Amino acid sequence: MIAVYAPGSVSNVACGFDVLGFALDEPGDVVTAVPMDGPGVTIAAIVGDTGRLPLDPARNTAGAAVMALLQRLETTRGVSLTIHKGLPLASGIGSSGASAVAAVVAANELLGRPASLDLLLACAMAGEVAGCGASHPDNVAPSLYGGFVLARSANPPDVVRLPVPDGLACAVLHPHLEVQTGVARALLGDQVPLRDAVRQWGNLGALVASLFMADHALLSRSLEDVIAEPKRASLVPGFYAVKAAALAAGALGCSLSGSGPSVFALAASLDRARAAGDAMQRAFAAEGSVGADLWVSPVGRQGARVIS
Numbered sequence: 119m120i121a122v123y124a125p126g127s128v129s130n131v132a133c134g135f136d137v138l139g140f141a142l143d144e145p146g147d148v149v150t151a152v153p154m155d156g157p158g159v160t161i162a163a164i165v166g167d168t169g170r171l172p173l174d175p176a177r178n179t180a181g182a183a184v185m186a187l188l189q190r191l192e193t194t195r196g197v198s199l200t201i202h203k204g205l206p207l208a209s210g211i212g213s214s215g216a217s218a219v220a221a222v223v224a225a226n227e228l229l230g231r232p233a234s235l236d237l238l239l240a241c242a243m244a245g246e247v248a249g250c251g252a253s254h255p256d257n258v259a260p261s262l263y264g265g266f267v268l269a270r271s272a273n274p275p276d277v278v279r280l281p282v283p284d285g286l287a288c289a290v291l292h293p294h295l296e297v298q299t300g301v302a303r304a305l306l307g308d309q310v311p312l313r314d315a316v317r318q319w320g321n322l323g324a325l326v327a328s329l330f331m332a333d334h335a336l337l338s339r340s341l342e343d344v345i346a347e348p349k350r351a352s353l354v355p356g357f358y359a360v361k362a363a364a365l366a367a368g369a370l371g372c373s374l375s376g377s378g379p380s381v382f383a384l385a386a387s388l389d390r391a392r393a394a395g396d397a398m399q400r401a402f403a404a405e406g407s408v409g410a411d412l413w414v415s416p417v418g419r420q421g422a423r424v425i426s
């Protein structure tokens with residue numbers, strides 16, 4: 119039996135809509151894989167989803183990802199999966215992506231590691247498409263590779279791993295709400311004013327440079343989203359109060375994590391991330407709408423890994 123942990127991830131990272139993401143240290147999902155007598159994929163059990171995810175492998179992101187892998191490897195060997203959800207569903211921290219990534223890494227390990235990381239990425243993305251109807255490499259890629267990842271292209275996948283400046287840490291506030299990515303995407307429309315596009319690609323280029331230069335001030339100035347955040351902020355009650363609290367507590371920047379409802383803040387140290395996270399939690403509690411979880415951790419340098 120092989121067990122693999124794949125971390126959740128923060129996608130978009132403010133200015134990198136659909137192309138930039140980073141891995142968290144925790145939380146994440148664990149998928150175990152065992153060989154099966156016949157060919158194909160079965161899902162033996164799913165733990166921690168309160169019965170909401172499909173056991174049919176063709177409709178489950180983890181199952182479909184491993185089906186894609188077995189097909190690409192042209193193997194008749196079979197794999198049985200058990201999925202342990204540590205990530206909340208529809209939370210904006212890459213829950214479906216992490217399951218797909220953990221599953222393909224576990225199956226690949228079981229088969230003697232025949233697949234490259236790039237093939238695993240393509241299969242994890244195929245799994246997300248089968249399970250969720252769409253896939254964005256900005257969650258799957260950091261969950262697989264770790265650290266910050268820029269996806270220059272999704273199809274074919276062309277991903278660039280970026281450096282993680284020492285000490286960089288993250289707070290993630292997860293309001294007890296669910297946002298379906300499709301719904302959040304429908305808010306965006308399909309047109310962007312040129313001035314916003316210019317501002318956004320200026321920020322994204324500078325953000326990438328700031329990671330190479332370990333320049334926290336430049337990173338802070340670049341953590342601005344003028345395209346998606348203004349249209350999605352209403353999905354999170356009190357979003358602007360939470361953001362203001364994070365910045366006042368010393369965060370370098372704060373925005374929606376992926377399509378929300380989670381909100382992330384990046385900070386120069388774990389202590390500052392903790393302070394920002396506490397402030398975010400207090401500001402969100404003052405809204406009095408629903409509860410929220412908070413995770414504070416370094417940016418996860420390591421992606422999916424075999425744990426037993």
Ligand code: HSE
Pocket residue numbers: 129130135136137253254255256257299302303346376377
């Ligand atoms: N980048 C996607 C979005 C979500 O913001 O809609 C995560 O893949």
